[in-house]
Amino acid sequence: MRAVVTRVKNAAVTIDGKTAGEIGTGFLVLLGVSITDTEAEADKIADRICGLRIFEDETGKMNLAPDKAGA
Secondary structure (H helix, E strand, O other): OOOEEEEEOOEEEEEEEEEEEOOEEEEEEEEEEOOOOOOHHHHHHHHHHHHHOEOOOOOEEEEEEEHOOOO
């Protein structure tokens, strides 16, 4: 299982020409899952994504996890 997290101004998922979902400014997670991946692996990667230090601190550095940034 692999994940790529990126900031976006907007993003959308299109299936057969129809928009299935979309967001404005935020984070897009591209997730690759294999048939051999386990629920424990999914829990681990979800915890890692949720703990990323992707919010700015008082000096403008991306140095805060969501729980420290008030998100």
